[in-house]
Amino acid sequence: xxxxxxxxxxxxxxxxxxxxxxxxxxxxxxxxxxxxxxxxxxxxxxxxxxxxxxxxxxxxxxxxxxxxxxxxxxxxxxxxxxxxxxxxxxxxxxxxxxxxxxxxxxxxxxxxxxxxxxxxxxxxxxxxxxxxxxxxxxxxxxxxxxxxxxxxxxxxxxxxxxxxxxxxxxxxxxxxxxxxxxxxxxxxxxxxxxxxxxxxxxxxxxxxxxxxxxxxxxxxxxxxxxxxxxxxxxxxxxxxxxxxxxxxxxxxxxxxxxxxxxxxxxxxxxxxxxxxxxxxxxxxxxxxxxxxxxxxxxxxxxxxxxxxxxxxxxxxxxxxxxxxxxxxxxxxxxxxxxxxxxxxxxxxxxxxxxxxxxxxxxxxxxxxxxxxxxxxxxxxxxxxxxxxxxxxxxxxxxxxxxxxxxxxxxxxxxxxxxx
Numbered sequence: 001x002x003x004x005x006x007x008x009x010x011x012x013x014x015x016x017x018x019x020x021x022x023x024x025x026x027x028x029x030x031x032x033x034x035x036x037x038x039x040x041x042x043x044x045x046x047x048x049x050x051x052x053x054x055x056x057x058x059x060x061x062x063x064x065x066x067x068x069x070x071x072x073x074x075x076x077x078x079x080x081x082x083x084x085x086x087x088x089x090x091x092x093x094x095x096x097x098x099x100x101x102x103x104x105x106x107x108x109x110x111x112x113x114x115x116x117x118x119x120x121x122x123x124x125x126x127x128x129x130x131x132x133x134x135x136x137x138x139x140x141x142x143x144x145x146x147x148x149x150x151x152x153x154x155x156x157x158x159x160x161x162x163x164x165x166x167x168x169x170x171x172x173x174x175x176x177x178x179x180x181x182x183x184x185x186x187x188x189x190x191x192x193x194x195x196x197x198x199x200x201x202x203x204x205x206x207x208x209x210x211x212x213x214x215x216x217x218x219x220x221x222x223x224x225x226x227x228x229x230x231x232x233x234x235x236x237x238x239x240x241x242x243x244x245x246x247x248x249x250x251x252x253x254x255x256x257x258x259x260x261x262x263x264x265x266x267x268x269x270x271x272x273x274x275x276x277x278x279x280x281x282x283x284x285x286x287x288x289x290x291x292x293x294x295x296x297x298x299x300x301x302x303x304x305x306x307x308x309x310x311x312x313x314x315x316x317x318x319x320x321x322x323x324x325x326x327x328x329x330x331x332x333x334x335x336x337x338x339x340x341x342x343x344x345x346x347x348x349x350x351x352x353x354x355x356x357x358x359x360x361x362x363x364x365x366x367x368x369x370x371x372x373x374x375x376x377x378x379x380x381x382x383x384x385x386x387x388x389x390x391x392x393x394x395x396x397x398x399x400x401x402x403x404x405x406x407x408x409x410x411x412x413x414x415x416x417x418x419x
Contacts, residue, residue, distance in 0.1 A: 155202040155238075156189055158222055159215045163206035165276035169265070169305065171338035172206060181211075181218055190225040193233065200387040201226070202261075204238035209278065214240065216248035220255035227256045234258045234390050236301070241279060241287050249287050250294035258390050259329075260291040261301040264322070267314035274308055274343065281318075289325040297393075299367070299386060301329035303376070306354070308335050309346035315357065323364055329386065332357050332371040349373065 162178035163170070182188075193201050203222060208215040216239075223235055236259035242248040253260050266274045268281040284302075292300050302322060304315070322330060332354055337345050351373060358371035368385050 155204055156192070158185060158189070158203060158205040159208050159218060160206060164209040165207045165278060167265075167275045167279070168343040169274055169308075169335060169338075171342065177210060178206070178208070181208075181215065186218070186222040186225040189222050190229045193226055194229045198233060200234045200236070202236045202238060205240065207240040207276075209243060213248055213251075214242035214245065216242055216245075216251050219252050223252070223255040223257050234387055236261055236386070238262065238301075239287070241283050243278065244283050244286065246286065246290040249290045253291040253294040253298060257298075259299045259301055259386060260288075260295075261303075261329075262287045262291070263303040264318065265303070266305055266308050267310045267318045268321075269314055270308055270310055274305075285321060285325060288322070288327055292326055299328045299390070300326070301331075301386075302327055303331045303333065305335040306332055306349045306357075307345050307347045308343070319361060319364055323366070328367040330361055330366050330369055331375050332361075332369075333375040334373040 159181055160178055162173045162175045164174065164176060164178060166174045189203070203219070205215060205219060219237065219239065223237065226233055226235055235257045237252060237255075237257045238261040239249070239252055241262065262284060264281060264284045265271070265279075271279070271281045288300050288302060292298060304318065306315075319330070334349055334354075335345060337343065354371040354373060354375075358369045361369040361371070367389070
């Protein structure tokens with residue numbers, strides 16, 4: 001606490017106002033109060049100086065602006081520092097736990113744009129769900145926000161927001177008896193997509209093992225409604241495995257869609273630990289194969305998460321299996337634990353490693369590969385490339401579509417590992 005000289009020559013100490021005698025030799029003058037730094041030290045016990053009140057404010061002023069803080073802007077780091085994982089202690093005193101902090105290449109901005117708000121309002125008004133929200137996708141600010149280079153988009157999740165399966169990586173709600181299907185959903189979905197004026201859309205769904213057809217007819221009807229309202233829209237469908245019923249796979253594959261996607265999610269050895277027991281690696285391969293056979297020329301697509309504990313040789317084996325059944329597109333992304341009840345992250349894979357798998361996969365003959373920490377099975381630039389390929393096929397130039405990879409849409413991993 002700071003001591004000061006009173007106008008009448010006595011020390012006072014706020015707030016207690018305890019007056020102490022001062023050295024009688026001190027000169028009493030009628031002036032403004034001065035600090036004890038100006039007083040003789042003889043006979044007075046020195047007290048530690050308190051930190052200046054402006055110290056904390058100075059530190060804040062020297063840091064990033066509020067806008068930069070919210071947008072997650074950071075100064076560039078050298079590779080050794082950028083790739084070094086940092087830890088932090090969290091929790092109450094005496095019970096603190098060490099956690100691994102999110103690497104800088106996995107940080108994304110907080111969504112807050114007019115386009116983001118419009119899409120959100122449209123979805124609520126039509127009672128539609130998106131995998132962007134339900135699966136807590138880190139790219140929601142990019143996809144819903146749009147940019148000067150690409151239109152905003154959202155991946156519609158059909159058949160409700162409750163899944164009948166319980167994969168250990170997925171944050172979508174689960175139940176053995178989810179609510180019945182909304183018969184108006186196909187029409188509402190087509191209406192929402194026509195409002196947004198998109199050229200390429202992605203539909204996905206929860207698994208509905210409670211339904212005899214797994215929801216395949218509902219999925220196919222939605223595709224037909226979209227095509228009737230906007231024939232030029234290209235439609236990608238990311239489906240479940242329909243409990244291995246390949247007739248249902250063929251029904252959806254021939255409904256008018258342009259890209260059939262089904263995710264193997266991980267390597268075969270880890271599938272029992274990562275996915276629901278009703279989903280198997282072999283069953284997923286059979287789905288992708290059946291879709292291609294049902295409609296020759298149909299683009300098929302799958303996705304693999306890294307960071308679950310997979311080995312390099314296991315990834316190679318999975319890629320060979322996919323090429324053997326003529327899968328066209330593969331994406332690689334970092335597994336990110338949605339909540340504490342989900343399986344932990346085994347490893348944060350660096351952007352350099354993702355780039356290696358992109359190059360290796362292209363060399364194996366895949367038409368397109370998106371690979372980066374923030375890449376998900378549906379991500380804007382990858383969709384833009386596939387859209388370009390499909391438009392060229394429609395124009396009768398299919399033979400040149402894959403040759404224009406470098407000229408139309410860059411397939412290299414760019415800033416932050418985003419594709």
